[in-house]
Structure formats: C-alpha cells, structure tokens
Amino acid sequence: MKMLSKKPAFALMLTMTTASFYFAQSTQDTLSKDNEIEQVVLTGVADIAKDRKTPVAVSTIKEAQIIEKLGNQEFPEILNSTPSVYATKGGGGFGDSNLVIRGFDQRNIAIMVNGVPVNDMESGAVYWSNWAGLSDVTSAMQVQRGLGSSKLAIASVGGTVNILTRAADKKEGGIVSIGVGNDDYHKSLFAYNTGKNEKGWSSSFLMSRTAGRTYIDNTQFEGYNYYFALGYQPSAKHDLQFTITGAPQTHNQRTYAPTIANYIKFNPDQDGTPNRKYNSDWGYLNGEAFPMRVNYYHKPVMSINWDWKISENSKLNTVGYGSFGRGGGTGDLGKVGGKTLSQWGVDSNGQMNLDQVYAANALVNPVTAAAGSTLVRRSSINSHNWFGLISSFNQKVNENFNFTAGIDTRYYYGYHYQLVSDLLGARGYKDDKNKNIAPNVVSNVYAPNPTWNPFGGKTDPMEDRVGYSNDGEVLWYGAFGQAEYSTEKLSAFIQGAVSNQAFQRIDAFVKDGVTVQRNQTVNTKTGFKDIVGYNIKGGVNYNFDDHNNAFANIGYYSKQPFLNSVYPSNFQVVNPNLTNEKIFSAELGYGYRSPIFSANVNIYRTTWGDRWQRKTVNFNASAGTSTTTGYVEMSGIEEVHQGAEVDFVVKPFKFLEFTGMFSYGDYHYNGNASGSLFDDNNNPVSFNNSTSNSSELYLNKAKVGNAPQTTAALGFNIKPVKDLSFDTQWRYVDRNYANIDVNTFTDATVAAKGTLELPSFNLFDLGLSYKIRLNNDKQYFTIRGNVYNLFDTTYIQESATNNHVKQVSDFKTSSNTDTQAQALYNTYINNPNNFYKGLDVSNRVYFGFGRTWAATLSFNF
Template structure:
C-alpha cells in the first residue's frame, strides 16, 4: 500500500511538472506601423482561446498560455489585424500594425457588404476616422457630433444647449442633408431627413469607430449624402471576453454610470455583449435638467465557417428640458451685466418654477429603440451574401405652450411665472397678467356648468405635447462576388417602409379642469379631460392611437425601394470604382382633422418619385508615401415630405421636382513614419432645393416661409496633418476654407401659424453667403506621454467666416446687405489621462480621464437666427431714431436685436473606468 501511495504521489508530481512546463510565456511590443510608436490598448490573444492581454501605454504585453503552439492574434481598432504563429515561449518583438490598408477592417466583424468603410490609400473619398479610444477619452459630457469638430469642413454647435440638442454641418450642409449610418443602415428621418441626437444619446457608449466621409461617401445605397456621410460602427457580440465599469461626473450635477460585459465567442459558437448606462444632471444653460438611459444587447451565433448571425437591440430613452427660443443679445445682456456688456450666456427664457420645482415650457421626451438582425453567408471563397433586417419604433415628442401668449410675462429674474398662470386658469387674479378669467358660459366656455374652469386655444395657459412617433422597418441585401483577383462586383437591394404619427395632446392644463378643442372637423367642440406625461415610454410599441388629440392629427407614409450595384478594381497601385443606384420613394398623407372621412384627401394615394445617383472614382498610389485620388458623382434626390405636401395640407405641390446635386473632388495624400498629410479640393452644385424657414417677425410667431428653387454652390479646400516627431509626442492640425454661396434668386410663400397664406414673391439671394455654419475652421493639437501611463493633450480650434442662418424677411429686395457675419472665436480644450494595469497578470486596467472644454472661458456667439446689421435702423418707420451703431446697441460689433445662441462657457468632466 505504501508503495502504491508513493507511486501516486510521484505521478501527480510529474503531471503537475508537465503542466507547469507546458505553459508558454508570450511577450512583445505592439507599435503603430505608421509612426513606429507604441500602440496602447491593442488586443493580443491566442486564437481559439481566452488567453491574452491588452498592451499598456508603452505598447508592451506579457501573458502565459497552456498552448504550446498556435497563432497569436494582434488587433487594434482602426488597424490591420496581424496573425503570428508561435511555438513555446516566445518574444514576438515589435509587432507593427498598419492602418493604411484595411482601415477599421478589424472591427467590422459583421455586415461587411453593408458597412462601407473607407480605407486610406484605397477608397477615393475624403475621410476622417475617430477611434473608440478617442471617443471614450474626450467625449465626456459633450454631444456626440462634437467629436468631429476638429475635422475639416465640420461645424457643430450645441444649439439651444439641451441634452442631445446639438447639430452638425459638413461643407455647409445641415444634418438633414448628411447621411447618418449606423452599421451601414441609414437612420435619417424618412420624412424630413432630420437626425435628433438626443434619440441616439447612448450611441457613443457602444461605438467602435466613427467615420466622417465628406462629399459623395463610399456607401453603395441611394442615400442623400449631399454634404457627407457619418458612418458609426457599433460594437458586436464577438468582442473579446471582459467588461467595463465606469462612472463620470461633470459640471452642473452631471453624473453618468455605465457597465458592460462581453462573453467573447464561446466554444459552441454563441456570443453575447450587454451594456447599460444612466446619465442625469443639468446642462450649461439654466433650466435644462435631463435624465437619459442607454441599453445595448447583442447576441451572435457562428453556425459554421459559412454562416454568422448577429442580433442587436439598442435604445436610449430620455427626457430633457430645453432652451428652444433664441433670445436677443439685448436680453442676454439685460440678465447679465448690461453696464459692462457681459451677457448671461446661461439665460433661458423658457423655464421657471411650478410649486417650487423646475418647470419648462419645452421638454423633449423620446425613446427610439432599434433592432437589427445580420446574416453573413459565405457561399464560397469568391461569393458572399450579406443581409440585414431592421426595425425602429420611435415614441415621444416635445412640449410647448398653447393658448394665451405667455411670452411677455416674466419675473424680475426673467423666469416664467407658472404659479401665476395656474392662478389665472383657476379664475383668480394673476399678478403676472394683471387680470383674471371672466367666468362665462355657453359656446365661449371659460367655465362649464359645474363651475369648473376650462382652457382653450385662446383662453388660458396650457402645456401641450407635439407627438412625432413612427414605425420603421427595412432591409438591405448585398451580394459580393470576386470576379477576378482585381475585380469585385456588388449588387443589392434596399427596402424601407415608414409610418409617422403627428398630433398634439394635453400634457398639463396648469390648474384648469378641462380643455376645449374645436380643431377636429369630424368631432367639433370636444371637452377633453386626459393629460399625458412628458416622459419616454419604455414600451417600444406602445399604442398611441387612442390618445385624445388636439390641434392636428395626421400620419405620413413613406415607402422606399432601391437597387444598387458597384464594380471595384483594386491592385497595390490602383483602385477604382463605379457605382450606381436607383430608388423610388412614395409619399402618402392621412389627415383626420382637416378633412371629412368622406373626402378623398382624408388619405391620399402614394405620390411616387424616382431618384438615384451615379458616382465613380480612382485612387493611385504613386509610391509608398504618395497617393492621389479623384471622384465625381451626380444625385437626383427626391424632395422631403413637406415639399411634397406643403402648407400642411394633403395636396401635392404643383412644381414638385427632384433636387440635383453634382459633386467633384480631388485629393492628395502623403504617408511616412513620422508625418501624414491629406489635401482635398471639392466642388458641389445643389439645384432646385426646397427649404422651410421660421418667420423671425414677432408679429407672426409660429409662422414660416416656404422657399422654392434654391440653388447653391459649395467649394473649398481641406487639409489634415498628423505628425509624431518622437515616440511620446503626437501632433495634429487641420485647416478648411469654404466658399458657399447662393446662385440666382428663389421664390417664397409666407404663412402664419395656422397655415394661412400671408403673401408670396421673390427672395433675392444671388451671391449671398450660405449661412448657419463657419466657412473657415482651423485647429492645432498635441498629446504627450509625460510618464508611463500618464499623458496630457490640448487642442485649440479657430472659427471664422461664420454667418447667420438665412432670415427670409431680410432678402425681399434686391438691395439687401447679404448674410450677417458673426465674430470669429477660438476655443481651447485640454485633458489628462492616466492608465494603470492591475490584476495578477496585469490584464486589467484602471483609467482616469479629466477634460476641460473652453479652458479660456471664451464668450462667443455660436449661431444667429436673424440678420440685423449694425447700420440698420432701430425703427424703420422712424429714421430719426438712428441705427443700432449710433445708439450704442452693439455687442462685439453685432446689433443687439439679433436672436442668437451663445456657446457654452468653461465646462469640465472626470471619468473613472475599470476594464476587466
């Protein structure tokens, strides 16, 4: 027995010894192949196992594996993945990753035939890429579009400053004419092309990379990328096993918590990734409290080498109080320091207190979950079929006032006296208005038979909600065939269907007991008692059909059918493509309020409009450092829904025509280990454009202009520079100069808020500057690694040739003064990061990041809704009153009657992140 025990102990010892000695130690350093510097955050693992590590700030990695041989996979977002065989313990030395051949290929794990990612020195378009690490570090409490402000020809502002209310322009085109894609699927509203970033507030949390492709873009779909394409690539279920927990704090009580976990691809082929986050606080402007959530769920299944399935479901329910009204500069000065002319840039005229709590006329609430199912089918080594099916269910809207005009009533601090409005609605004396409701009965109904006070459209103060919800379903199928080693053919179809729900309901009667609505021709003089919360519903398919509706109730139907094809030729030296797409877009309108059910216009037939595009381009690599490219394209773009059915009625416009866009571009690139440069020249002609603009005349508040036959020309030059003179120093710079002008004159129709035609005529815009964006931008930034794991960075951005948005009322005569140019400004941002590797195997990390935006606390005008010049008369009917300049009514050279939004002052944010 003793002999047997000794033999057993010896056997266990030998087995343990064998296990110990069978472990392999893998070490090395991952470097940026373009700059020969360390690449922190790269993933290194043994293929087919969970053994691996993440590189530190010096690019070094070290881990052990029980495998005695196999393949090491080295990947980093935005770089080409490298696979290295190994046998036993190995020092892999310097592993160089290149980004110029397969840009972002390592993260596009699914839908490669749908996600059209531009590649440096191959795809002939102007492109800039923002990687996930940069988004995680620098976004903080900024808005998602602001990550692009240091790329050429991009102008992004926070607009009124509410949570998610930012907007972006590219090459002078607003975001309704910029194609926004998520994993290759278009997300612009199918009725008006709009993108509401508050609906995508959680997108930054799940983004693997973001590309802005200026101009034509590389998407094969028949999308209206007039100014460019923003292509957002999200994480997938096949991410490396592990998770992240983070917390962020910032100015104005901002707090964000986030957690995520990914299983990685398991032995049975399944994979899962989940992310949850919550954000709350106040924005920089007064009265802009908010709360937002974000969820992301991804499931993957790799059946075999031929079939890969990915399902994702993501949404970001949120509510936020807004600052929607652009006050005059004089008003900002009034509530700031008028003596020294220091404006209160936080001032917001849309809010006040109700029963001691913050309350706002304007509050946005929305939940827009998106579900998608991707199927990649590798038919053979030369043919692949990619399919994505998706659905989106938007529910929510925004609140505002209705009834008696409240805008002339303010407290001494400039706030809205909501408690006084409640008293007024209850028939009590109102200190704000100096009056009370006169109790009357009958058809005028300020009081019903029971003595309960009511409100209506003209009597009392009421907060209503404008609901803009939708059901959206679509699919994209692409067949990719490699005809030869050099030629690749793509062919696919793109189908979408959309129903938009548009109506108003009562959110808060502010003390009244009932609301009278007489706008429904089929159900006149209704007494309504229901109110509806201005908070997002977590139910993505909640029924809204049975809600009590006021003011208007119409549905918009849009159907889209498209087909596309692309032929691509690629060698080491030359790559070229030609692409064509055609689409039919159908529009139908249903209106249950202004038409009787028996009227044929109650619901119209579909108005089908044909459109499409053709484009092509080529890139030539002169040598390893120099390349040139050129592209050209032509779009025939269908108009938006409100151009088909104008004046908010169900009659198709007589002069309906497609918008016509011609784009031409050329570029040069230089790549070396220490310096990269990109130079682009572009020209875009945009004809037969339709636009609806708000009427700035206070006597027609809520009115608008319909503008037809707008023609514009956008041309310019763009330069991007990146340098790494030493391993620890990165330098980047950008410059862009645009010449964006209107060509010829346009026509207008002017309406009041009830859609009554007030007049028409010509708008004289020939050679007038296109407004609402800066035509010259420049930036310079640098990042330096002070110590191992510790780095600092700073960036300065300069904005010039910034013009106000077009105010149609200022261009009704030929002798107009053009577009108002706003003062230039410069902003400095700075940050500091520290990353520490932790855990027994140093395979986990703790990261800290501090950002400060607008470090110098610059006061600047970000946008203007009006075009009032310094030498304009203060009172046009009394020239003797003088001009704004002669009356000392200027702020930084700008007339103080202009309605503007100031940019944010100094803000900060801090994030603590643990990755395991």
C-alpha cells in the same frame, strides 16, 4: 457584428455586422504610418473607405479617442477637429446638437449605423438626444466628406457619417465606470462581453444612466442606454447577429434664441456682459421651476444580421431591422385673456409669467368659451414604426475586379398629433380643429415621460388630440450596384443606385369629400405619390509610390424631396411644382504618408439646385420670447459649396504626436428663390411690410448660414511616461454667418447687405489620462479628466437673425426729414448699449458654452 445605439426620428437601424476591419487612415491619429490602419473590411453592408484606395475624403475617429475626449460633450462634437465640420450644441439642451459638413446641415448628411441609414424618412432629421448612449458602444466613427462610398441610394449631399458599433463576439471582458462633470452631471455604466465560446455563441451587454443639467439654465435631463447583442457562428460560412438597443430620455430644452440685449439685460451680475446660460423657455409656477419645452423619447432598435460566405469569391450580407419610436416635445398652445404665452411677458429675471397665466386660466369656462381660449402646455407627438431590409451580394471575379449588387427596402409610418401636457390651471382646453367631431373640451393630460415599451405601445385616443393629427407613410424600394477595379497602384469604382419613394399623407382631422384645400376637395388619405430618384458616381485613386497618392471622384444625384415638400402647407394636396433636387459634385485629393509626417489635401465643388425647404420661424420677437411661431416654405433654391481642406499628423517621437487641419470654403446661394409664410395653424402670414404671404427671396450671393467657412485646429498628445498622457487642442472658427432670416431677405435693399457675419473665436481644450495597472493585465483603472473652453471664451456659435448695424438710410421714412433721420442715427450709433462685438444687440443668437469639465474613473476587467 456591430451595434448601434439610439435615435429618435429613425430607428437606429443597426446592421450589426461582424467586422474584421481595416481602419481607414484618418485625419486624426491614423495618418501616421507607424499606425498603418489595418484594412477595415466589414463583412456586413457597411461601406468603409480604405486609405490609399477608396477615392473619397475621409477621417476616422477611433474608439479610444471617443472614450478619452468626448466626456460630457455632445456626440457629434468629437468631429470638430476634422476639416469642414462644425458641430454645435444647438439650443444647449441634452442631445440638441447640430452637425454641419461642408456647409450642409445634418438633414442632408447621411448618418449611418453599421451601414444602415438612420435619418428620418419624412424629413431627414437627426435627433442626437435619442442616441445618448451611442458613444458607449461605438468602436469607430468614419466621416466621408462629399459623395462618400456608400452604395445605397442615399443623398449624402454634404457627406456620410458611418458609426460602427461593437460586436457580440468582442473579446471577453467588462468595464464599470463612473463620471462626473459641471452642473451636477453624472454618469454610470456597466458593460460585459462573454467572448465567443466553442460552439460559436457570443453576447454583449451594456447599461448606463446619464443625468444632470447642461451649462444652460433649467436644462435638467435624465437618459438611459441599454444594449444587448447575441451572436452565433455555426460554421466558417455563416455568422448571425441579433441586437437590441434603446435610450429612453427626457430633457428640458431651450428652443428659442434670445436677443443679445436680453442675454445682457437678464444677467444677474448686471455688468454689461451676456448671461450665456440665459434660457427664456421656462418660468416659476406655484413656486417651482416649470419648463415649457421638454423633449422625451424612446426609440428601441432591433436588428438581425446574417453574413453568408457562399464561397471564397462570393458572399451575401443581409440585415433586417425594426424601430419603434415613441415620444415628442412640449410647447404652448392657445391663448388666455386674448394673449399668447409670450404676450404675457416675462418677470424681472426674464422668465415666463406662468403664475399670471395660471390665474387667468382659472377664470375661463372652456365649455362656454370659444375654442383655444385657455393657454396650456401641449405635447407634439412624433412617433413612428420603421422596418427595413438591406441585402448585398459581392462577387470577386479575379484578383483585380469585383462587383456588388443589392436591394434596400424600407417601410415607415409616422404619427404626428398634439396632446395636452399640462392645463396650467385651466379646467380644460377646447379644440375645434377636428372636422369630424364637434368642438370638444379636452381635460386629460399626458406627462412628458418616455415609455419603456420596446415595441412602442399604443397611440393615444383621437378624442384627446388637439391642434392637428396627421400621419406620414413612406414606402422605399431601392436597388444598387457597384463595380471595382484594384491593383497595387490603381483603384477605381463606378456605382449607381435607383430608388422609388412613395409618400402618403393621412389627416384624421380632415372630413372626407368635404374639406377644401387649394380649391380642391380632399380626403383623409391622399393616396401614394411615387417619386423615382437615382445617383451615379465614380472615382479613381492612384498610388505613385509608398508615400504619394492622388484621387478624384465625381457624381450626380437626383434626390427626392421630403414629405412636407410633396404635400406643402400641411395640406392634402400634392405640390403642383414638385421636382427632384439635383446635386452635382466633383473632388480632387492628394495624400502623403511617411512614418513621421502624413497629410491630405482636398478641393471640391458641389452644386445643389431645385431645392425645396421648410423652416420653422418666429415672428414679432418680444421680451425674449416669440409671439408667433410658424414656418416658411421656400422653393427654387440653388446653392454652391466649394472649398479646400488640409489635414496632417506629425509624429517626431513615439511619445509625441501633433495633429492639425485647415479648411476654407465658399458656401453661397446662387440666384433668388421664392417663399410663403404660414403660422402653426397653416394660416397665411404676411411678410414684413407686405400684405402677401408670398414673396421673392433675394438670396443671390448670400452666404449659407451657421456653417463656418474657415476652420482650423491644432493639437498634440504627449506620453511622457508609460500609462500617462496629456493632450490639448486649439480650434479656430471664422467667416461664420447668421442663418437665413426670411423676413430680412424679402426686401431687396436690406438683402443687399448680405448675411450677417459673426465674430470669429478661438477655443482651447485640455485632457489628461492615467492608467493604474493591477497584477492581472486584464484588470486596470483609468482616470480621465477633460476641460473644455479652458479660457472661458465668450463666443456666438449661431444666429437666427441678420440685423445689420443700422445706417442713416434705415431711419429715413416718409415722416422723417433728412435732418431727423441723421439725428436718430447719431443717437443710435453713439449708444454703446446698442452693440456687442460689432453686432446689433437685437440679433437673436445662441452663445456657446463657457468653461465646462468632466472626469471619469473606470475599471476594466
């Protein structure tokens, strides 16, 4: 059985399964034939690709690699040395990382734990902060780029990440470890496995705590991880596994990307370089640092897995799971003195003027004042209950042919509302958004702390909710089937799946039969909207000899949109233009295996049409923070993702190994799209230079943003003597573009400049391990040290804007003559303070972390 760890928007549905696996050869350390990956045949519902057999592009990261190289990095970052993968730290808060595969973000990558999908059922989101301890219990992580080998009706548009966790019947033993790192990082862990006794019982337990601060200012965090697995194998035919895991955590965030100008302006050294640690999402309140952005969550996940070997040729694998996520994230709500939080500006250090807000709030009587006339910190709750069942029957017809059929059922209920987290000196917050009650003054506050209740606990009173209160309900019924044919040289499969997703939106602030939205009278409950989706895919692999193989795969998905696409603009009205997204993908691959050199080459093309997307946006950037937040809804998007990948392993000696990869992609939009802009209260907002909130978006040929289209890596591992190893890795990122800024792409002239290309960068990491053995072979100490970004390179990992260097034409207006425009341009272009590495400093970006380090001492027994 395998176990999972944690996660927010979904319950890490683990399908803990007893696994005797066959490690599919990866681009990391498994390409070498010396290491011929033992065939991973998970007896549960997980679909693990087999080297030289499953026709997909795959990389596998083993447990030893995760333990050695992860340190205090984000969990997805362990994948950065695999082709076409880009994992960043996002805003830099604990667990706020982002993952991109072949240009597709993690909402469109199927994240699986032991074969069970864990992406949020409403939005597809993945919150790595709630998986803080997942790395502690992971036995292997396999990345299948492209269609993947999962039989379920999941839309793995960019790829599939399958995380395989430890089983209850793991060999008897335990470990104690202590880790430290930069910025007061520390981690302590204890784990123990009993092994399987004569009666078939086994158990595994783990507990850890991680705390400190990341490289970014005021990003303190504290997270725990607990894991318990109980296994019982009464006979050779039956294997039962129960698992519970959770990771309560709280962490300060940086959710707003400052301008380059402000990174430089608010550098204490005042040397013209950016302060990469700068965070504008906090300030001092009554003499103490006060974070405006805090994320807190606890998502316990429970599962029970039953593997039944009916006969030599038949088996049934079933997993039932449940998840109870509770928590949310904070931000500002309301105005005081007629100003939003960002309009109160920042102090000389670039931090929020919270003391001024506190004093202004104290002057307001919320009872007599208009609604929203005080400025408070709110918590946006994103809780859920999630239950599911997956059952898969496999029949081996003969030595060459087998088929699988199964069901995938899920039920999800999400709770979304806002509470007051801190009054910031106010006597209350007056809210008038609930149309079922008179405007009320809320004075109860809810601290941003995660609950430890493994069953979620109660939701909060309706009278304390402000801003909005809506729930999402999703029913999922799916069926799948796959037929496989395999000989020594040839293997082929064809797979199909169908699912019905039923979506309902429940808005407690709407008045039944009275509220009018889009010229329609609406009710609290919308009723369920059923949408059918399906996929079909197939592939073939041929082994020419012991060294050479080739494969091909092809597939088509009709993917249901997310909940906010079904009910756009946060209204209770079904999207009149609702349609499934269409994805077509094809891939060719070649592999070579030998004891000294092994390599893979892949080429692929994916088209993604009829896409609907909602994106959070910021308007009118001022003094390092946003004055208005909201969202844009885009429809009619079509994307093309195509490219080539190479990865290899060279092992000239037993003590020396080289690994490398190179990927080159072309990810772009095909044709234009349309967009509508709204603020957080669902009010239409005009686009720049426009009186309308709707506009055509001139996206044709624009590059997909925050997804590097050229990446490369080269590393080596040397073991000069027994128990001592040294490793290093170089990574290169190029042709990385800014994210789509919708205000820019509503102007055809500006959009013609395309997406902004960010400077390329090189990073180097180092690692050292030493094992101290005791007299008992089962007892030994391990010392591990890592240094990341060894040369302290300053680089931009993401950009939220597309502000190109200005041309003379940008200064021409109806009131400027050509001469005046030229003069303004000359002043602009000749001022070096307007530029950073060739970029206009008005761009809002996230810089990557500088040099960081981590060290661990562990004792195995």
